[in-house]
Amino acid sequence: MSGLALAQIAEEFGLSLAGEPATRITGVATLATAGPGQLAFLANPKYRGQLASTRAAAVVLSADAAADSPVPVLIARNPYASFAQIAARFEPRPERPPGIHPSAVVDASAEVDPSAHIGPFVVIGARSRVAAAAVIGAHSAIGEDCVVGPGCHLVARVTLVTRVRLGARVLIHPGAVLGADGFGLAMDQGAWLKVPQLGGVIVGDDCEVGANTTIDRGALGDTVIEEDVRLDNQIQIAHNVHIGAHTAMAGCSAVAGSARIGRYCLIGGAAGVLGHLEICDRVTITAMSLVSHSIREPGEYSSGTPLMDNRAWRKSAVRFKQLDELARSLTRRTPDE
């Protein structure tokens, strides 16, 4: 019989069950789209109105919403987190058996644990090490002096250029490039001189690096990503940046050289951080904002202007250019206040 009984899920994930324990769960879906056999969840109060009409087989929710459910429920302290854990049970996982694909090119001085999977057309350079249960997907290239920790998963086409050390269980999506040269230049007699990039990249345990994200290696010293940092797609991390544990950055954000971001920060999509700044712990930067000075207080920070109809925007934009003049005239004209 396929799927799992609701009682089994409740036990496995430490949740309270209300309703028929034998209910079979064969997959997961949203409250609005779930059908027979599917488990849904209610985490955001905004969607509570969808509960009464759900066709889900069962719902994961918090204690206060349980009474309103027309179907069996699993009661969780953190319904979204519990749902995430349960959903992982239903995720199809392609087989990646231990062993080195015959097409892979592995340097004689590299060490690959026998339990690791090395896919087709992978290249592993001198003195690099791949630990137990790591998966190196097709077309990945690992250069010299790299370490891939236990249980890491390089999905496919990941490049670790040189001196990149990954902790345990790091997940890296296709197209990511870690350890490329930082952007170091000195102007000399009218031409650029390249500044050698002698450092590496250190990535802590349980980090995730999105597709086509780039993390440059340090100039002198390393670029450091602490544990449980989550990076979305197309993020750019320059040389010698330091990102604190549990920080999450959304797609297309960018951090310039030697900036230091604290722990538990949330960096919005396409937001930027200038070089050599410091951001303390628990700072949120909203999407497309530019951090142009250090931040010493936790909180939410923004820059930019709101979206407007283009005609109205053009008028405001013209006035923005006159802003200092307008403000001065305002002050000048009311001297008697």
Next chain:
Amino acid sequence: MSGLALAQIAEEFGLSLAGEPATRITGVATLATAGPGQLAFLANPKYRGQLASTRAAAVVLSADAAADSPVPVLIARNPYASFAQIAARFEPRPERPPGIHPSAVVDASAEVDPSAHIGPFVVIGARSRVAAAAVIGAHSAIGEDCVVGPGCHLVARVTLVTRVRLGARVLIHPGAVLGADGFGLAMDQGAWLKVPQLGGVIVGDDCEVGANTTIDRGALGDTVIEEDVRLDNQIQIAHNVHIGAHTAMAGCSAVAGSARIGRYCLIGGAAGVLGHLEICDRVTITAMSLVSHSIREPGEYSSGTPLMDNRAWRKSAVRFKQLDELARSLTRRTPDE
């Protein structure tokens, strides 16, 4: 004899000809740079002044401009579109003969049409299908459960991670990654928990996906790109986004999770769309604008401030921070109006 006679081009593309029908056309160029044997075009009235002095062999233009041409003309309803079609006749197309390159690694359960071209070092995973006349360029990696429709062209080094279904004639440029995990996280007891990404990506017929663009697969349900959507380079499309038919997005734009963009929209370069928003049909977003609320009326929308000399900009920027205070003082000081 190389090239095509002007009369032959006129017939093939349904255009009226004025001037010598035997004029040989061997290539295409701009009005300003065209020389002997080259066909130019005039679409933008701004360039009309270049017509009198063109050295082109012939010009594609609209009826109202025909009389001013010193050389033979092809008269078109839409000169730029006709020029595009004619230019395609002169495009060198590298040969991509049917067959599977001996170095490719194709899973035993995958199906590849005999008329498809599979290039060097391509990997095709379990249960994936490649349809007739598709071209899969070198270093492309197609994961599990993908479909590449008839006449698709993956130029080189394209990654379809898992559950990506392409319609017919989809063109994808190098470095693009479709079907990577969406960015789904739940905070639980001080650490991030990954939310499994169980959906796929559906791409309609005649879409184009630029170099290093990323389109994540859905969390629950699919990310959907309707037919004839045109995506430039380095675009980021998050999980569960839906983009309507005939929409075009310029380079470096980004759409956050579950946003819905209508049909015939134009999204400018590096513009951003926040998550869970809806944009109706026929909306234009100017470059580097941030869409921070849903848009229900067709039209052009913008955010940001105009470019200024840095010294002047600094003064306006300081005043922007005081804006609420300035506005309040203005209101306060004129209570008698």
Next chain:
Amino acid sequence: MSGLALAQIAEEFGLSLAGEPATRITGVATLATAGPGQLAFLANPKYRGQLASTRAAAVVLSADAAADSPVPVLIARNPYASFAQIAARFEPRPERPPGIHPSAVVDASAEVDPSAHIGPFVVIGARSRVAAAAVIGAHSAIGEDCVVGPGCHLVARVTLVTRVRLGARVLIHPGAVLGADGFGLAMDQGAWLKVPQLGGVIVGDDCEVGANTTIDRGALGDTVIEEDVRLDNQIQIAHNVHIGAHTAMAGCSAVAGSARIGRYCLIGGAAGVLGHLEICDRVTITAMSLVSHSIREPGEYSSGTPLMDNRAWRKSAVRFKQLDELARSLTRRTPDE
């Protein structure tokens, strides 16, 4: 005996030495972190306070700072540039011996100089040429009609799609895509028509192209990057752009079609340049600014608003929308001035 004597370094790089000539230098580091055997540098006056307490074996600095050093010094006109040159002596360089890796697929009509290194899984297409001492790293794909000049270094996984001509000593980092189709579309009868991209890309001597950067080929005519242009990661250069010599662009910046950027410009991170504009020589654009009109005077230019606490920002943002009205009321109310 490992390392170099300070006297040898002084002679090799034309610097004056003060202190023990036999001092052994085995590596380089920052003033703050250098230890025994390490050479540091002082270029930015901001760090002068660190000089007195440095534990470096020696320091590269300018003449005016020499007297304050507690350790031997190398006196340089441009300490940062001299340091960069010296540091290159200590950079580990992986061996890339001449020859073609047996797994590489090289078209019969391609020409590869015997002194070039062609790495594993490289593909080289018809009529392309690779010059002396060039290094083509693993997984690179070079299409048809490309030229890789002498001493070029494609680190790994670089794609040159078609008609890309690199000068001498061009350095390209992983994931970069040069020569993909420009984004050319014509709307015709409710659907997009692709405009063929018939040009190429020309890159001058001594350029650097960052990881995952994209440079499209021209539509008619070429995209041109002059000599000594330095491009950081994830930059997007559209078709027919022209970038002048010695210009440097920071990560995530983007230039739209047919824009022309002068020589010795500095384009900040994530800055954008709209299409068909001209920027003269020696212009600096600050990070995340949008260049929306041509620039004819050297100088520094900016757009955007400063970072603020989100609550305060929301108030300013609301007022930005009312800006024209506020300005008008200010003018209206003081007609007698």
